[in-house]
Amino acid sequence: xxxxxxxxxxxxxxxxxxxxxxxxxxxxxxxxxxxxxxxxxxxxxxxxxxxxxxxxxxxxxxxxxxxxxxxxxxxxxxxxxxxxxxxxxxxxxxxxxxxxxxxxxxxxxxxxxxxxxxxxxxxxxxxxxxxxxxxxxxxxxxxxxxxxxxxxxxxxxxxxxxxxxxxxxxxxxxxxxxxxxxxxxxxxxxxxxxxxxxxxxxxxxxxxxxxxxxxxxxxxxxxxxxxxxxxxxxxxxxxxxxxxxxxxxxxxxxxxxxxxxxxxxxxxxxxxxxxxxxxxxxxxxxxxxxxxxxxxxxxxxxxxxxxxxxxxxxxxxxxxxxxxxxxxxxxxxxxxxxxxxxxxxxxxxxx
Numbered sequence: 091x092x093x094x095x096x097x098x099x100x101x102x103x104x105x106x107x108x109x110x111x112x113x114x115x116x117x118x119x120x121x122x123x124x125x126x127x128x129x130x131x132x133x134x135x136x137x138x139x140x141x142x143x144x145x146x147x148x149x150x151x152x153x154x155x156x157x158x159x160x161x162x163x164x165x166x167x168x169x170x171x172x173x174x175x176x177x178x179x180x181x182x183x184x185x186x187x188x189x190x191x192x193x194x195x196x197x198x199x200x201x202x203x204x205x206x207x208x209x210x211x212x213x214x215x216x217x218x219x220x221x222x223x224x225x226x227x228x229x230x231x232x233x234x235x236x237x238x239x240x241x242x243x244x245x246x247x248x249x250x251x252x253x254x255x256x257x258x259x260x261x262x263x264x265x266x267x268x269x270x271x272x273x274x275x276x277x278x279x280x281x282x283x284x285x286x287x288x289x290x291x292x293x294x295x296x297x298x299x300x301x302x303x304x305x306x307x308x309x310x311x312x313x314x315x316x317x318x319x320x321x322x323x324x325x326x327x328x329x330x331x332x333x334x335x336x337x338x339x340x341x342x343x344x345x346x347x348x349x350x351x352x353x354x355x356x357x358x359x360x361x362x363x364x365x366x367x368x369x370x371x372x373x374x375x376x377x378x379x380x381x382x383x384x385x386x387x388x389x390x391x392x393x394x395x396x397x398x399x400x401x402x403x404x405x406x407x408x409x410x411x412x413x414x415x416x417x418x419x420x421x422x423x424x425x426x427x428x429x430x431x432x433x434x435x436x437x438x439x440x441x
Contacts, residue, residue: 122283122299129154130162130265132289138276139283139299146279153275154268160185161264163209173249174209174257181247189260189267189377190244196263196381197239200397204385205239205356209259212354215361230359237356266334266380269293273376292333293376303327305430310417311337311367311409323409323419326428332376336383337368337409353387364390367417370407371398372428382406391420398422 125147126135140146160183162168172180182190196204210233214225241252249258265288272286273293283296285304298304310323326333338353353362369386373379382404386394391410398406399422407421 125150129288130158130268132265134272134286134288136272136276136287137285137298138281139296141280146276146281149275150272153271157185157264157268157271161189161260161267163259163261170258170260176251176254182244182249185267185271187244187247189263190249192267192377193260193263193381194239196378196385199401200382200385200389202239202356203388204262204381205237206258206260206263207237207239207242207256208354208356209257210236210255211356211359212259212261212352213257215352215354234359237359262336262384263377263381265289266291266332266375267377269332269376290335291376291380294328294332295330297329303329306333308335308370308407308409309337309368323417324407325430326372326407327430328372328428331372332374332379333370333372334376334379334383335368335370336380336387338362338387353384355388362388362390365411366391366394366408367411368409369394372405372425374403378404395420395422 121143122137122139123145124135124137125145126133128134136147136150138146158165158168160169163170163174165171169180169182169186173182190206193204193206197206211230214229214233236253236255236257241256242258243250269286269288269291270293272288273284273295276284276286277295283298284294285298286293290309292306294304294306305325305327307322308324308326310321312321336353354360355362366387369383371379371383371386373382382398383406386398386406386408389397391408394406395408398404405422405425405428407419407425409417409419412418
């Protein structure tokens, strides 16, 4: 254990200034390969040990295309878009069903802080798949009548809504699930050591090219809508887990002197306004991590920390603004096992 901590500590030193994934050194070109590109409006990077020493990702583009046809609200032909248009003939596929069922479970566990029916509110505030509208209290109240995870269910491969004005948005869980889908694809090709990074969400299995746990950087929530600048808050080391982060420091806009966060509270209909800056969640799969990270950004620090500490197979790391306006950190009891060394723990633990 001490050797592992020392090695991860060395990884943390090398990680300074790196935005996303941190490696001990360049993977061996003989066995470990790196594939990267753009998907879902963001960047992806896949590092893996190819069983034959040759790439196994030839079908990756078609996999991403099929994924969009299931869950992308920006694709008019997708299953979720057809459901939003009340197409009575559409049946869901296994990917949609997996996301939908996990979404309902997280919604129930968070008292609706995560809610896929928030789509009309996301749209009206200008963060969704339709253009923003003029927002008034009356407009928000009229939309809230059609929001609520209890108002939708899955019956015989069809989504049943209480009324036709209900629309779904999977953005807060689909990116994480896309990591899981790529991970499943790699495993079907015999890959047992990999790291899948899609827009800063991670699915991880096995070990890196040095035979050690993979190292991941947690970004400092620096306000930057251009997504061109980043700085690390911390580094964690792990295997066989998934990691997702949600925050309001990337997606926001200013209007009439006020900043509007992209995270919408499904209960109030308004963007969240509290001191929690980002939530990083470690879970067995990335769709679960992604959904809870979003829910925690709605719930705020205190409620999120209590819930995360109660849940099995879930750990979370929260960056927030304290009463003095300084950036501070709290995390669940189990999260400390992922820090590289005692010095890292001492530097980040909230006293």
